Amino acid sequence: MGRRRTVSAGEPLIWEDDDSLLVANVIEGVLKLTTSTADGREQIVGVAYPSDFIGRPFGQTSAASVVALTDARVCVFARNDFDRFAREHPELEHKLLERTLAELDRTRAWMMLLGRKSAPEKIATFLLDMSERLADNGCVHQPGAQSGPARQFTLPFSRQQVADLLGLTIETVSRQFTKLKADGVVALPGRRDVEILNRGALMALAG
C-alpha cells in the first residue's frame, strides 16, 4: 500500500497549508517541519528521525511544511487510504496515538525553551537534545560505543536551521558556539560536527 520514495537534502515533501494528501514514515534521514509567516520568518516546529511518522491524518490541510534536511528515504501513503486503513486497525491507531502524545510532550517542552530560555540556555539544551536524539539513530560516528547520549555527532542542521529551531538569529547561534568552544565545553571539528568535552557544564548551562 505504501510507496518507497527518496527525498534529497533540501527537497520538500509536504507544503504548509496544502491539502493533506499524503502521510509517511521516515526510513532513513532527517526532515524538518516548519511554519512560516507571510514576511518569510521561519520556525522549525518539529524534526522527524527514522521511524517517525509525518503528515496529518484525519485533517484537510497540513499545518507545517516538511523538508528533508539530509538525503532521506520515506514510505509514503495516500492520506485517505491511510485514514481508512487506520480506522479498520485499532492497533495501528493506538501506536499512532502513543507517538502523537509523545510528540506533543516533546513539543511542549520546546515551548518552554522558546518562550523562557536565554540564548546560552537554548544552545546548551539543543546540544544535549541532539546528543540524545542522534545516538539512537545510527547518525553517530562512535565505533563500538554502547547506547546512551553521544559524545560526538554530526548535526543535520546548518547554522540558519539551528537558529530557526531555537528562535534566534544565525549570528547569535554562531557567537554562542564560538563561546562554548572558547570555554572548552565543546570542540567543533567541522562545520556541522560537535564533540561534547564537558557535559556537566552543558547541563548546568541548559538550566
Added chain:
Amino acid sequence: MGRRRTVSAGEPLIWEDDDSLLVANVIEGVLKLTTSTADGREQIVGVAYPSDFIGRPFGQTSAASVVALTDARVCVFARNDFDRFAREHPELEHKLLERTLAELDRTRAWMMLLGRKSAPEKIATFLLDMSERLADNGCVHQPGAQSGPARQFTLPFSRQQVADLLGLTIETVSRQFTKLKADGVVALPGRRDVEILNRGALMALAG
C-alpha cells in the same frame, strides 16, 4: 467510571513530573497547562476549555502541571482504568487521536508565535485567538449573537498569565494593552474585559 470534581480557581489538578495517575474531561471552566524551570520561570504550554481532554494517558509521568484558571468542573478517571477502557474501545481512541492531533497543530502554531513574533504581534495574535476560542464556549457576554469570533469577552487570564502564555513579562503585556487602547484598537472596560473595536487593525498587527 468517572467522578465529577470541582476545582476552584488557582487550585492544581495535576503536578508536573508527578506520576500520571489521572486523566479528565473539562465540563466547565478553563485550566492552564504549564511547565516551569528550576528557578521559577513559567511557560503556559496549553489551555483547556470545556470538552477538552487533559492528562497523559499511556505514559508514566505528566509533562505539565494543570491548574484551574477559573472555578471549573471536570470529570476525572484513574489513568490505568482509562487506559484499559480506551484500548477496548477503538472509537474512543480514535476520538482521542483526533483531538491530540488538533492540539499538536495548535501547539505548533504557538511555537511560531513564541520563537519568531514581536511583542505587538504576540498580543494581537493572542487577542484574536481568545476572541475565537471563547466564542464557542459560553464564556461570552454577547446576548443574541450568532456564532463567530466574539467582539467582547472576558479573559480567563491575569496579566501575569498572559505573559506566561506569550513568553513576555507582565510589564510588556501591560504596555502593549495600553498602546492598543490608546490607538483605539480595543477597549478595556475591566481588568480582564476586552472589546475589539478594530478587528482589521488587530489582524494586520498579528502578521
Added chain:
DNA sequence: CCGCCAGATTGATTTCGGTCAAGGTTCGCC
C-alpha cells in the same frame, strides 16, 4: 591547483523587551 561562493564568523551599533522601582486601581472584606 585555483578561484568562487555559500555558509559561517566577527565586529559595531541599535533596538526591543527586560529589569528595577514607584505609584495607581480595583475589589473583596470587614
Added chain:
DNA sequence: GGCGAACCTTGACCGAAATCAATCTGGCGG
C-alpha cells in the same frame, strides 16, 4: 464606606539579542 492587598500601570534605565556590515573559511567545479 473604608481598609488592605493583590494586581496593574507607568517611568527610567539597562542589557541581551537583533541588525547591519564586512571579512573569513572551506568545499567544489573548472
